[in-house]
Amino acid sequence: MGFELTQEYTLGHLNYWLFSVLMMTGLYIVVAKGNLVKKIVGLNIFQTSVFMLYISMGKVIGGTAPIFPLDMEIDPDVIYTNPLPHVLILTAIVVGIATTSLGLALIVRIQEEFNTIEEEDLLQIERAIAHSENAIHGEPMGGRA
Amino acid sequence: MSVEATQTAMTLTDHLPVLQVVVPLVTAPLIVLIGSRRLTWTLAFVASVISFAIAILLLMQVIDGSVISYNIGGWAPPLGIEYRVDAANAFVLLLVTGISTVVLPYARESVRSEIPARHHTLFYAAFMLCLTGLLGVAITGDAFNVFVFLEISSLSTYVLISMGSYRDKRALTASYDYLIMGTIGATFFVIGLGMLYMATGTLNMADLAERIADQGSNRTIRAAFAFIVVGMGLKVAIYPLHLWLPNAYTYAPSAVTTFLAATATKVAIYVLLRFTLSIFQPNFLFQVNTLEFIILPFAILAMFAASFIAIFQTDFKRMLAYSSIAQIGYMLLGISLLSENGLTATVAHLFNHGITKATLFMGVGILVLRAGGSFYNRIQGMGETMPWTSAAIVIGGLSLIGVPGTAGFISKWVLIEATIEKGWWPVSVLIVLSSLLAVIYVWRVIETLYLKAPLAGTDYKEAPLSMLIPMWILALACIYFGFATDVTINAARTAAQGLLAGSAGML
Numbered sequence: 001m002g003f004e005l006t007q008e009y010t011l012g013h014l015n016y017w018l019f020s021v022l023m024m025t026g027l028y029i030v031v032a033k034g035n036l037v038k039k040i041v042g043l044n045i046f047q048t049s050v051f052m053l054y055i056s057m058g059k060v061i062g063g064t065a066p067i068f069p070l071d072m073e074i075d076p077d078v079i080y081t082n083p084l085p086h087v088l089i090l091t092a093i094v095v096g097i098a099t100t101s102l103g104l105a106l107i108v109r110i111q112e113e114f115n116t117i118e119e120e121d122l123l124q125i126e127r128a129i130a131h132s133e134n135a136i137h138g139e140p141m142g143g144r145a
Numbered sequence: 146m147s148v149e150a151t152q153t154a155m156t157l158t159d160h161l162p163v164l165q166v167v168v169p170l171v172t173a174p175l176i177v178l179i180g181s182r183r184l185t186w187t188l189a190f191v192a193s194v195i196s197f198a199i200a201i202l203l204l205m206q207v208i209d210g211s212v213i214s215y216n217i218g219g220w221a222p223p224l225g226i227e228y229r230v231d232a233a234n235a236f237v238l239l240l241v242t243g244i245s246t247v248v249l250p251y252a253r254e255s256v257r258s259e260i261p262a263r264h265h266t267l268f269y270a271a272f273m274l275c276l277t278g279l280l281g282v283a284i285t286g287d288a289f290n291v292f293v294f295l296e297i298s299s300l301s302t303y304v305l306i307s308m309g310s311y312r313d314k315r316a317l318t319a320s321y322d323y324l325i326m327g328t329i330g331a332t333f334f335v336i337g338l339g340m341l342y343m344a345t346g347t348l349n350m351a352d353l354a355e356r357i358a359d360q361g362s363n364r365t366i367r368a369a370f371a372f373i374v375v376g377m378g379l380k381v382a383i384y385p386l387h388l389w390l391p392n393a394y395t396y397a398p399s400a401v402t403t404f405l406a407a408t409a410t411k412v413a414i415y416v417l418l419r420f421t422l423s424i425f426q427p428n429f430l431f432q433v434n435t436l437e438f439i440i441l442p443f444a445i446l447a448m449f450a451a452s453f454i455a456i457f458q459t460d461f462k463r464m465l466a467y468s469s470i471a472q473i474g475y476m477l478l479g480i481s482l483l484s485e486n487g488l489t490a491t492v493a494h495l496f497n498h499g500i501t502k503a504t505l506f507m508g509v510g511i512l513v514l515r516a517g518g519s520f521y522n523r524i525q526g527m528g529e530t531m532p533w534t535s536a537a538i539v540i541g542g543l544s545l546i547g548v549p550g551t552a553g554f555i556s557k558w559v560l561i562e563a564t565i566e567k568g569w570w571p572v573s574v575l576i577v578l579s580s581l582l583a584v585i586y587v588w589r590v591i592e593t594l595y596l597k598a599p600l601a602g603t604d605y606k607e608a609p610l611s612m613l614i615p616m617w618i619l620a621l622a623c624i625y626f627g628f629a630t631d632v633t634i635n636a637a638r639t640a641a642q643g644l645l646a647g648s649a650g651m652l
Contacts, residue, residue: 030325036321039325057339085339088289091293092292095296095331103325110321114317129315136520137460137520137521
């Protein structure tokens with residue numbers, strides 16, 4: 001399975017390298033950032049990287065836009081790019097938009113209820129609630145839950 | 146492709162596979178458009194009953210091992226999207242629609258007490274969308290279509306969970322966490338699909354299976370497999386990827402928890418089964434190693450770790466959430482055995498645990514309705530004041546442990562048989578040991594309900610009939626399927642054979 005890391009290989013797969021970089025950047029933001037909106041931004045970058053993966057693999061070298069001429073006289077010599085991944089990713093983009101808007105709506109509600117959108121503050125508030133619940137309901141466990 | 150696939154469907158019976166998904170899908174916007182609060186529930190219920198009837202008709206057609214193939218829009222696969230019903234997914238369809246039909250009458254009262262009236266129409270619309278998504282995931286024969294339906298069900302699930310915020314504001318953060326993790330999971334799944342498409346040039350499941358079998362294993366396919374297993378693993382809540390589950394189940398409205406616990410993770414397990422067994426070949430070495438050295442240890446870890454955590458909970462609902470993670474361990478264990486018996490156990494447990502958990506979560510919902518919470522010291526002594534509810538909870542609890550005579554026993558028995566058949570007797574011992582942990586956490590509930598004095602100054606009435614009847618239907622089902630073992634085991638075995646036949650089973 002050996003392959004050489006030649007210049008051609010590296011540059012030829014530039015899209016895929018960028019896909020990996022974007023994907024990891026997005027994931028890192030989701031994990032590392034404490035602000036809920038920033039997490040959504042990270043999630044968006046992560047999803048966008050997948051769009052890039054799909055669109056890259058639809059590319060056929062030397063291929064043109066996959067639109068047949070109006071008279072439908074298709075020249076067999078013309079190479080068309082594969083339109084299927086593009087169509088697929090349109091669906092994924094819609095899903096991404098829905099996820100983002102739902103995530104942002106949830107953040108608005110969280111801000112209303114908790115008065116903060118920082119993960120650490122949220123954890124602290126939740127810990128305080130859990131603590132007070134334990135004080136009341138922890139007795140069956142000898143005071144700890 | 147055979148002749149049947151190219152024929153266009155003519156009668157209504159031929160259109161059943163698509164109607165299965167379309168009925169709830171159309172009902173969702175209809176509910177919002179009509180907007181009448183009184184009609185909302187009726188519409189949702191009627192749609193659910195129709196779906197249930199369709200699922201029964203479909204199962205009856207495929208129980209002998211045959212396969213229904215339906216071409217969406219008349220476009221023949223592999224180019225068009227294909228709906229493909231065989232014993233395995235007909236079984237899942239039956240579970241999902243059955244649970245939704247039982248949960249909806251129950252939900253009426255429960256939702257009325259937990260969610261403000263102005264959100265009821267949207268609640269039922271989201272519920273219908275969630276049902277659509279789950280049914281679509283189960284019925285489709287197109288890999289990318291799985292992703293689309295998965296996201297339909299996930300997005301509506303996030304909404305449904307966040308509706309718990311009227312009781313406890315932590316439902317919002319639980320829903321947000323699930324949104325983040327669920328989206329990462331779904332995106333991993335899409336990356337995996339992209340890689341499969343790169344390697345094979347097709348997205349139709351039967352076609353994928355054939356082409357993967359032809360070209361054998363290569364790095365792209367292995368990477369695709371890893372991405373798909375991790376992505377689905379997040380949805381299934383395989384042990385280290387389960388972090389979203391306890392909060393989501395605890396803070397969601399009772400009816401939603403009941404529905405999700407019985408269906409959502411089960412559908413995700415079905416997808417995992419479909420991908421690991423039908424699309425990738427069961428003898429594909431990388432996969433065998435993954436199942437044996439990664440999934441199996443995590444499954445056993447889940448059985449113990451999650452059960453231990455469940456023992457130390459003070460909230461009944463949260464305890465059940467952790468126990469769900471442990472039970473998912475049993476199902477994964479069945480998959481990792483890669484034998485007919487193991488898969489039969491998985492499919493049977495999928496069904497049995499679905500009805501068991503639904504019974505228990507319905508019990509929780511009723512206790513919440515009366516006591517305002519499900520903490521143990523809130524619900525103590527309710528065995529006297531609410532005998533019917535408590536009795537059903539006991540039946541569900543026994544089935545959760547796997548006591549003979551209940552549904553839970555049958556699937557665990559087949560699972561133990563499968564491990565012995567494979568010669569993995571230490572695993573069989575572990576299954577029994579972890580069931581003992583279940584005895585402890587179920588006993589704590591029974592003790593709380595029956596052996597403790599009711600709280601002073603409380604005077605709880607028995608639950609309304611609209612909630613008791615659905616709960617008892619499921620509780621009696623737990624007993625019925627504990628005795629009528631042929632029904633579940635035969636259906637599960639047909640499903641397992643279909644799945645294990647790999648690509649052969651798909652053609």
